[in-house]
Structures are given as structure tokens and as C-alpha cells.
Amino acid sequence: MKLKSLLCLAAALPLAAWAADPLPAFHGDARQSSVSGLSSGAFMAAQYQVAYSASVVGAGVVAGGPYYCAKGALAGAGPCMNAGQPPAAAQLLKYARQFAAQRQIDPLDQLAQRRVYLFSGSQDNTVKTQVVDEAAEFFRLAGVPAAQIAYQKQLPAGHAQITPAYGNDCSATASPYINHCTWQGQGYDQAGLILKHIYDGLQARSQALTGRIVRFNQKPYAAAGNSLADEGFVYVPRACAEGETCKVHIALHGCQQYAGKVGDAFYAHAGYNNWADSNRILVLYPQTTTSAVNPQGCWDWFGYTGPAYAWKSGLQMRALKAMADRLVSAP
Template sequence: MFETSFAVMKLMVVVMVFVGQASAAALGSYGADPTKVSVSGVSSGANMAVQLHVGFSATIMGAGAVAGAPYYCARGSVLRATTLECSTFGNPGNVDIPYLKSKTESYASSGKVDATSNMASDRVYLFSGTQDSVVQTDLVQKLEDYYEEFIPAANIKTVYDVAAGHAFITEDNGSSCGTNWVPFINDCNYNQAFEILNHIYGGNLVEPDSTTIASGQIKSFSQSEFFPFYYYLYRPMAYTGYVYIPTGCASSQSNCKLHVALHGCSQTTLSIGNDFYTETGYNEVGQLNNIIILYPQALINNWLGNALGCWDWWGYMDSDYATNTGWEMQAIKEMIDRILQ
């Protein structure tokens, strides 16, 4: 009886998935510039941004990490991620950078991540707020140490002196600057989206002002086509993702830049609505500088031990989570590839 009921339940899930797919729009192709792909994120999104940068460094030419940890910091352990050296409750001084460098090089040798030499000329932005009670500045400085193993220090911009809480910070949107609570978007009179993108792309972008309007299109798309079939029954990503298309990038051969912006824990649409993909300032920078902004969406899934909708930076989904065969990594890379087509 139980086996029959479970089989029926699985069939219902599969049917609902395909009904959802049929009604959702597919992610479009925009002919974006394959040499101008970058990524950034906050909190778990910062950690996923670093994973994507390391894993697909032949494609991704720069990264921004707000309150992020070094690549493979958790080493597949939720304890390391939440209570030991990779969290505010532990001692970031115990993060072993030589080990993480060696692990990265081992992965590169076996093809699990792209060659580390691809990062040699990349540009990276790192941020930690002085009022952040979730991720210590010491941990972000460990990420700086990690990147310096592969990238010249001159290419790494660090900002550690803003009185911000654990949040992505903006010029005029969100909570007060020192807040450490949802929506984790804080008003610090600082345009972080611009600072990240301007550094990554060489320092010559046009900065938005109070009159700038993101007059392009925010499009929802089905993320389901980027999942393996068996993924549906215990998926860590939402069915729907979002992408901002500036007015100058609407054609199928736009040759625009592409940036992937990754929310943090408790920042999915279920937690904060559309705030992350409308209130962080990325779209305005994209509009003025012809940068398509891709907003993949993770999912709250208690079955996977992911109650806050974090990106997988400790292995809740699969043991290869930090490599180019990790499920979330592959899904986002396929989204990138679609936009480049």
C-alpha cells in the first residue's frame, strides 16, 4: 500500500513539473559576449560565485563576493559551514589556505575545474561590513588570501571599512546600514552593484544616479529545463529564474556583457519577493552599460537540510557541489551558455 502511494505521489510530482514547464517561458538567447561573463553574490551567493569562478574560469573573467568564504572552505561539511572555521561561530584563522589551494589544483589537474591559469588576469571584488554578525571580516580576508594564490593582488579590490551588516548594500534601498536581518539589502549610501561591476570590467562604466531608470525588461524563465529528470523529486533550485535585459541588449546578437547575480540565504522570492532582482541596483548599472543580469534562484528545501534557500557550498545536494559537475554549478553554467548563444 505504502509503495503504491509513494509511486502515485512521484507520478503526481512529475506531472506537475511538466505542466509547470509547459506554461513557463524558456530562457532566451541574446548573443552576449563570451569574453565578458562575470559573477557575484552575497553570503551563500558569494560562495557560489567563487565556486562558479573557479569551476568555469575559462568562461568567467571576474567575480564579486560580499561576505564570502574561500573556495571549498566547508570541504563538504555542514559543520564547517555553520559552526566551525567557515562561520561566525568558529575561528576563520583555522581555514587552511595551502590545503584549499592544493585541492583547487588537484581538481584542475583532473578536469573537475578549469585550469587555474585562466584566473591570472581576472579582477575580483571582496567586501565585508564592519557590523556583519554572520560572516567575520577575518573569513573574507581568508578569501582574499586564497585569491592571491592565483590572481595578482593589484587585481583584487577589497572594501572592509563600511559600517554595514550582513547584506548586499545599496545607495538608497533597503534596511538601515548596520542591519543583520531580512531582506539582507541595506541602505548604506554605497552603490555596491556599480562598484562590483565597475571593478570587474576595468573601471570605465557609467554610474547610475537618482534619475536612472532600468527601462529594459525583467523576464521570468523556467529553470526546470536545466535540471536532470531525477532532480525534480528533491530539487534545490526554484522552477523560475529571472533575467534583466537592458534595452540595448534585446536582440539575439546583442554582444552585451553578461553578469550572474546570486542571492544569499533567506533571499529567495519565497522569502523577500522580488527585492533581490529589483532593489539591489544591478539593473540600473546593466541598463547604462549594456550588461545582461541573470538572477538564478535557489529554493528552500527542508528535505535537503536547506531551510533558508542557500546555494550549495557545503554539499547538501551532491559531493561534487564545488566542481564543474555539481548540479547547481552545471545548471547555472547552462543558463550562461544559453544567453551567450
């Protein structure tokens, strides 16, 4: 085929027809990573923080519950959301201590050095406030000092990530599960509050982004059965691209909020990128997809990928860790 014909064919093919690039690597310290998420992403963020507490310095849990809440069973998910009484934090902490003793997760004494932000909207009927209460109690019982736990549950918000201006009305529970809310006369900047609680001394958010969103190939991290999409996204500040030392924040979408369902709503508009831009933070937006055992594209906090799902050896857990470590692996 002649070169001109090849170029014409390339122009005619949709962007999705071309394979995404490998996940890039920048300078940084994997021991300064952090994580946050909404809904299933929030359960996953709490799970990831507990399992990798030796290297993850903080977590944001937006409408999510405590570690191992579902106890490895889909039937256990209901009480951890809106049906019945969730398991007590003290009971779940016993499981975590057992897993730590078996070296399935990091030692729990590391949690005393970590910071956690939690959020429950008062109009959220998908994950009830009593569930988030148990998450707060779990971290307290696990040794996180009260001063290092921030918990907001007074906003009349539905089930959503909260921004100052983007998305649905505050009380809504509707796709793309991003709402704008006002608190004390100002737009509620949840992403900023999460990052400022985890990291001291952040600069003000950038008004105009200088970096770019990079699409990358998730297939090298997608073991069979882990329900990861073929592609993920990462926001790369210009300073990171130019060789400065950067941190990684993993931002986890909720059920029915993956890019294949809502486009760029989460990875472009959840609010993290402007803060990341001025503070040398790489924001990793890994993506799930649907499967027979995961029809809503949720993160695995109840065991659909197997019994090790809440351990460091869990399919999704080790994939997230490998991606986060890769981002700051440049020599």
C-alpha cells in the same frame, strides 16, 4: 468550453498558475561572463569563479569565504561563517590544485587574468571578516595580482547587499538582507563598484530603466536534488533585446533571500539593473528554493547536492553555466 468562458477563467487564474517562458537567447560572448553574490551566493560566486576561470572574467564576493571552505560537509560550514577558525587559504588552494589536475575545474593559471571584489561589513556577525580575509588570501595565493583584488571591510554594515538608498539601515542584519550605507559622504553603490571593478570603461548607470525583468522557466536546468526553484529572472536591457552584443553577469542571492521569500527585493533592488541597462549587461538572477536538505534556500557551497558540488559537474554549478551560456547563444 466556449472561448468567452476560457478567457474569463484565464483572467481569474493567478500569474503563478501560468508557466514561465523559456530562458531567452541574445547575442554575446560567454567568455565575458561574471558572477557575484551575497552570503551563500558569495561562497557560490567564489566557487564558480575558481571552477570556471577560463570563461568567467571576474567575481564579487559579498560576505563569503574561499573556495571549498566547508570541504564538502555541513559540519565544515560553521568555521567558514562565525564559529571558530576557517581553514587556511593555502590548505584550500591545495584542494583546488588537485581538482584542476583531475580536470574537475579549469586550470588555475587563468585566475591571474581575473578580477575580484570582496566585502565584509564590520557589523556582520553572520560571516566574520576573518573568513572573507581567507577568501582574499586564496585569490592572492592562486595568482590574482593585488591590483586586481578590491577589498572593502571598513563600512559599519551588517550582513547584507549594500545599496545607496534602498533597504534597511546600514548596520542591520534582517530580511531582505539589503541595506543602504553611506561611505565618504555618498551612498555606497556596491553593485556598481563590483561591475566597474570587473569591466573596464563602463558608462554611468541609467537613471531610468529602458529594459525589463523577464521571468523564465528554470525547470530545464533543475536536475533532481539541486534545490532550484521553478522560475528565475533576468534583467534584459533594451539594447540587448534589439540585437546588440551583450555580456552576462550572474547575481546570486543569499540564504532566505530567494524570490519565494522576499519577492522582488533582490532581483529588482540590489542595484545591478541600472548599471546593466547602460552597459549592455544581461543580469541573470537564478533562484533556489527550500528542500529537506536545504531548509533556508541557500546555494550549495557545503555539499548538500553531492560530493561534486564545487566542481564544474556539480548540479548547481552546471545549471548556472548552462543558463549563462544560453543567454548569449543567439547566432
